[in-house]
Amino acid sequence: MSPSAGARLDVPRAPFVALSTLWLVLTGTLCNLRCTHCLNASGPETPWLAPLDAAAARRAIAEADALGVREIYFTGGEPFLHREILPLLEHSLNVAATTVLTNGTVMTDALLDALAALARTARYSLEIRVSLDAPDAAGNDRVRGAGTWQRAVRTIQALDARGLLPIVTATAVDDAPDLYDRLRALLSGLGIAKSRVKILPVFPVGRAADESGARLSEADLEGFDRATLQCAETRAVAADGVYACPILAGLPEARLSSGDLGAALRPASLFHTACVTCHRTGATCRNA
Amino acid sequence: MPERVREHRRIAVFGGVYANAEALAAVLSDARSRDADAVFCLGDLGGFGPHPDRVFPLLRESGMRVVRGNYDEAVASGAADCNCGYTDPRDNHFARISYAYTVGHTSSTDRAWLATLPGHERVRLGAYRVLMCHGSPRRINEFLWESTTPDGLLRRLLTDYSADVLLCTHTGIKWQRCVAGGAGYAVNVGAIGRPENDGTPRVWYALLTAEPDLRVEFVPVSYDHEAVARAIETEGLPHEFAETLRTGWWTTCLENLPARERARGRF
Numbered sequence: 058m059s060p061s062a063g064a065r066l067d068v069p070r071a072p073f074v075a076l077s078t079l080w081l082v083l084t085g086t087l088c089n090l091r092c093t094h095c096l097n098a099s100g101p102e103t104p105w106l107a108p109l110d111a112a113a114a115r116r117a118i119a120e121a122d123a124l125g126v127r128e129i130y131f132t133g134g135e136p137f138l139h140r141e142i143l144p145l146l147e148h149s150l151n152v153a154a155t156t157v158l159t160n161g162t163v164m165t166d167a168l169l170d171a172l173a174a175l176a177r178t179a180r181y182s183l184e185i186r187v188s189l190d191a192p193d194a195a196g197n198d199r200v201r202g203a204g205t206w207q208r209a210v211r212t213i214q215a216l217d218a219r220g221l222l223p224i225v226t227a228t229a230v231d232d233a234p235d236l237y238d239r240l241r242a243l244l245s246g247l248g249i250a251k252s253r254v255k256i257l258p259v260f261p262v263g264r265a266a267d268e269s270g271a272r273l274s275e276a277d278l279e280g281f282d283r284a285t286l287q288c289a290e291t292r293a294v295a296a297d298g299v300y301a302c303p304i305l306a307g308l309p310e311a312r313l314s315s316g317d318l319g320a321a322l323r324p325a326s327l328f329h330t331a332c333v334t335c336h337r338t339g340a341t342c343r344n345a
Numbered sequence: 346m347p348e349r350v351r352e353h354r355r356i357a358v359f360g361g362v363y364a365n366a367e368a369l370a371a372v373l374s375d376a377r378s379r380d381a382d383a384v385f386c387l388g389d390l391g392g393f394g395p396h397p398d399r400v401f402p403l404l405r406e407s408g409m410r411v412v413r414g415n416y417d418e419a420v421a422s423g424a425a426d427c428n429c430g431y432t433d434p435r436d437n438h439f440a441r442i443s444y445a446y447t448v449g450h451t452s453s454t455d456r457a458w459l460a461t462l463p464g465h466e467r468v469r470l471g472a473y474r475v476l477m478c479h480g481s482p483r484r485i486n487e488f489l490w491e492s493t494t495p496d497g498l499l500r501r502l503l504t505d506y507s508a509d510v511l512l513c514t515h516t517g518i519k520w521q522r523c524v525a526g527g528a529g530y531a532v533n534v535g536a537i538g539r540p541e542n543d544g545t546p547r548v549w550y551a552l553l554t555a556e557p558d559l560r561v562e563f564v565p566v567s568y569d570h571e572a573v574a575r576a577i578e579t580e581g582l583p584h585e586f587a588e589t590l591r592t593g594w595w596t597t598c599l600e601n602l603p604a605r606e607r608a609r610g611r612f
Contacts, residue, residue: 075483125501128493154493154603182492182603222604237434251607253600255433345432345488345601 067275070324071286071301077128078343079121079153079318080293080303083142084108084134090160092190092201094228096304096331098263099134106307107296108134111141113316115148117294120318122152128343132158132303143171150179156344158226161187161212162205169212173219184344186224186255187213191236192243200230210247217249224253224344255345258338260304260331270330277336278327286332287341288325292318301325303342304335352469353383357564358477359550360387360414360514361536362404364394364447365590368537369403371568372550379552379564385466387514388414388479390459391447392427392440393539393586395576401455413462414479414515415486419444420451421459430486430515433600440598442583467508471555473530476508480515489513489533491520492605500528510559512551517541517595518606519549521561532561540593542602542610546570547593 085106088099097106118129129149136142136157149155176183187209191197194206201209216223225244229236237256244252261267283289288301298312299321305311310328313321327336334340357376362369376384386409391397404411413421415428427444431437451459464485466477481487482502499522503511509529519535534551535541541549547565554560574587585596594611595602602610 122495122497125498127495127498152497153495176604181495182490182605184604220608222607241435251610251612253607341432344603 065272065328069273069275069278069283069327071283071288071327072324073322074284074289076121076124076126076292076318076322077290078130078287079117079126079128080130080132080291080306080342081109081114081117082106082133082293082295082303082306083114083131083136083139083145085296086307087134087138088160089135089138089163090202090205092264094200094230094259094263094265096260096263096265097307104134108139109294109296111145113294113296114145117318118149118152124318124322126153129153129155130158130303130342131155135160135163137163137168143175146183147175147179150175150181150183154181154184156184156186158186159188160201160205161189161209164212164215166215169215169219173221176221183221184224185216185221186226186344187216188227189213189225189240190227190230192239196231200228213244213249214247217251222251222253224255226255226257228257228259230259257342258334258340260334262304262329262331267330271333272330273327273332273336281336285339286327286335287343288327288335291342292321294318304331305329350467350469351383354471355379355381355552355554356468356470357381357384357550357552358387358512358534359385359537360389360479360534361517361538362386362390362400363392363536363538364390364397364400365538365573366396366399366403367570367573368548368566368568369400371566372537372548373403373407375564375566376550376552381552383468384409385477386411387477387512387534388412388462389416389514389536389538390414391420391451392416392443394573395580395582397447397450398452398455401458405458410466411462412466412477412479413459413464413485416444416447417459417462418485420448421456423448428486429598430480430488431598431601436598436600439583439585443586446580446582470510470553470559471557473509473555473559474507475510475512475553476506477512479513481513482506482511486515488516488601489531490516490518490603490606491522491533492603494531496522496525496528499524499531500526503529510553519551519563521563530559530561535563537566539589539595542595542599542606543593544611545593546590
């Protein structure tokens with residue numbers, strides 16, 4: 058890897074292959090939590106990245122549909138803080154399978170019931186990803202805030218009871234190799250028969266930023282198929298523009314257009330330290 | 346040189362043999378009895394099952410056309426893994442065991458034959474231009490599940506690849522759809538090497554007929570699954586593979602199922 062540099066001339070790029078995955082940064086960086094590793098530094102304060110209004114979200118979904126999108130993801134911040142999440146979700150599920158990434162701490166029984174009803178009648182699959190960073194309250198709450206483990210676990214159980222089969226998503230904060238097995242054991246212990254677990258690496262961006270970290274160079278990517286990077290098939294729509302991926306949404310250097318999805322379907326610069334993580338780990342923000 | 350496109354009235358199509366020679370023989374016999382004028386296999390000849398070498402004579406002697414699957418591509422090239430497209434550690438654990446066994450039990454002659462398989466097949470079925478592939482026309486290991494394959498994507502694929510009917514496999518669960526807006530049809534023909542996670546040991550293939558309108562039938566086939574399950578155990582492969590053949594419920598390689606398809610299974 059090349060060391061960090063200001064004006065680099067050999068910043069590699071990823072090709073644009075197809076729009077398979079559309080991310081909507083629905084609430085921008087508005088969240089009720091303030092996790093220590095949050096990749097876009099979301100929190101309850103005035104968001105530095107504004108929420109997406111419903112009309113913009115619908116426009117992006119329509120554009121993506123015409124482009125042959127395969128999956129749609131709602132993220133934030135905490136997407137369930139968006140006032141129009143349910144009608145938007147209903148609209149999105151009429152176009153493609155849709156996933157919501159939630160911290161699982163703001164979902165009421167009425168909302169859970171509405172999601173279950175939506176999943177039953179929707180044309181395509183509804184997926185709910187609930188963040189839980191450790192199988193124990195102490196490990197999770199150290200990162201996500203006091204009391205969050207208990208609330209998220211309650212939501213996971215409530216979703217499972219309604220047949221929604223949540224995907225428990227953990228960020229490997231401690232790099233523990235047995236995190237996957239321990240989370241599966243937790244879910245099994247909770248009586249969840251169809252446990253679904255996804256592990257993500259910590260991305261050096263947002264609150265976990267490491268500006269001194271390495272960047273990718275052309276030499277690093279020699280012989281590597283760049284079309285396998287998620288930014289080759291992904292675009293993220295936020296309030297202020299379209300970005301190559303949800304991890305870098307909101308960063309000016311990652312913006313590919315000011316709002317038009319079609320204009321953002323071009324090669325993306327792999328300029329960030331987080332691009333190293335994607336390249337090194339093969340991580341995908343998709344469900345699978 | 347332009348592709349030579351054969352014309353047919355009725356075709357039988359299946360995928361995912363997964364080294365299940367008993368199921369393959371039963372499907373071929375059934376397809377012959379239904380007046381199919383051609384039979385096509387959409388790839389993944391190895392994986393899960395015992396004695397992968399036993400499927401090759403059946404395929405070659407039948408004279409059918411076989412499209413290359415990700416498994417076939419990996420075995421032929423000596424790749425490090427099956428390129429199944431799994432991202433889950435448990436799925437990959439079982440995929441590694443299955444792949445190592447399959448590679449170790451596939452002869453160099455059969456590997457050379459796998460290397461000759463085409464990536465897709467085109468035929469004309471009545472008035473329909475039919476495109477057959479393994480995962481999707483754009484990626485050999487793309488999972489086209491019913492609940493996560495939107496009409497917009499199918500319209501794009503049918504247009505980009507100049508087809509009226511798209512046939513694929515790779516997921517192991519069958520489905521069919523007339524794409525909204527009159528763009529054409531998509532059929533995932535399912536797999537014959539393991540049941541489709543429905544609690545029965547039967548497997549499925551697809552029969553497509555131009556009458557002249559397109560008619561798609563999924564045909565269930567029973568075979569001696571107990572014999573194959575016993576052979577899996579004798580070969581020292583994971584008992585989970587045998588359990589799936591006996592019960593019809595997937596026990597492995599199911600973490601990538603979308604919620605809707607996962608909800609229908611036992612595990």
